[in-house]
Amino acid sequence: MTSAPTPQRSGLAVVGGGKIGEALVSGLVRRPGAAEGIVVVERSPERAAQLVQRYGVRSLDLAGAAAACRVLLVAVKPQDVDALLALLAPHVDPGHLVVSVAAGVPTARIEAALPTGTAVVRVMPNTPALVDEGMSVLSAGAHATPEHLDEAEALLSAVGQVRRVPESQQDAVTALSGSGPAYFFFLVEAMIDAGILLGLPRTLAADLIVQTALGAATMLRDSGEHPVQLREAVTSPGGTTIAAIRELERHGVRAALIAAIEAAHDRSVELGR
Numbered sequence: 001m002t003s004a005p006t007p008q009r010s011g012l013a014v015v016g017g018g019k020i021g022e023a024l025v026s027g028l029v030r031r032p033g034a035a036e037g038i039v040v041v042e043r044s045p046e047r048a049a050q051l052v053q054r055y056g057v058r059s060l061d062l063a064g065a066a067a068a069c070r071v072l073l074v075a076v077k078p079q080d081v082d083a084l085l086a087l088l089a090p091h092v093d094p095g096h097l098v099v100s101v102a103a104g105v106p107t108a109r110i111e112a113a114l115p116t117g118t119a120v121v122r123v124m125p126n127t128p129a130l131v132d133e134g135m136s137v138l139s140a141g142a143h144a145t146p147e148h149l150d151e152a153e154a155l156l157s158a159v160g161q162v163r164r165v166p167e168s169q170q171d172a173v174t175a176l177s178g179s180g181p182a183y184f185f186f187l188v189e190a191m192i193d194a195g196i197l198l199g200l201p202r203t204l205a206a207d208l209i210v211q212t213a214l215g216a217a218t219m220l221r222d223s224g225e226h227p228v229q230l231r232e233a234v235t236s237p238g239g240t241t242i243a244a245i246r247e248l249e250r251h252g253v254r255a256a257l258i259a260a261i262e263a264a265h266d267r268s269v270e271l272g273r
């Protein structure tokens, strides 16, 4: 008996057009001609219409998207993944690659809900994909080949950097780079508040801090120096910076950051159960 031929498809379906779904779509459509190959599947019709209007992508239901697209990118909340996979499973065949960005959810749980042998790649992206400065970290499921990983990497490298890790490291990755942008935004927000306390206009305080964050991030990336060296270069003997650093240490900011990131890791593990 010969099995039915696997359909040849191209294209990407983003299932779940929320915050990260939009960040990925917005970056991916910047490639010339890409928008016509991108489909969104969104539970909310209003949200679907918004994404179609903003990015020129198509909106289809799950069956239509699975028929049209090779890569099915699952971007719903971890709590909604099981319900979604139950709806998706009847439409998945060996010609598909399923990519999940759901925090914490192991590839084994996704594979168990889909036809036996389905190729699954777990990815932790982050929202700076919106500006092509994303950090996406990939892990292969049991049936994903190096070619599947290459395919997922090619997709995500359009919106920033890509790394590969064993899946056992994904909860830590989620806590660092997945949630990471929020920590920096929080820090920036607090620093702007400090400017307000010191009597600066809010717009000036924001301009000073955003440019300082950008400059510091660029130095971290490009100087080849360790963060400690860069911080020491700012910290003049008997000066202003050491007065601030002493307060940061006195308030346990280093320990607070470590504890916060550990809490994010633990929540990722919990979401995966």
Ligand SMILES: NC(=O)C1=CN([C@@H]2O[C@H](COP(=O)(O)OP(=O)(O)OC[C@H]3O[C@@H](n4cnc5c(N)ncnc54)[C@H](O)[C@@H]3O)[C@@H](O)[C@H]2O)C=CC1
Binding pocket: 015, 016, 017, 018, 019, 020, 021, 041, 042, 043, 044, 047, 075, 076, 077, 078, 080, 083, 084, 101, 102, 103, 104, 124, 125, 126, 127, 178, 179
């Ligand atoms: N927001 C972020 O920075 C990141 C989020 N993630 C992961 O991405 C996933 C989505 O997160 P967000 O975008 O923040 O959530 P969100 O709540 O903004 O978006 C989820 C979207 O999925 C849609 N949806 C739910 N069930 C659906 C279904 N059955 N069919 C079609 N659409 C459906 C919802 O209407 C909503 O628009 C989560 O699993 C999260 O762990 C991963 C990395 C970063």
Ligand SMILES: O=C(O)[C@@H]1CCC=N1
Binding pocket: 103, 174, 178, 179
């Ligand atoms: O907060 C969350 O659960 C998601 C996963 C990583 C970033 N946002």
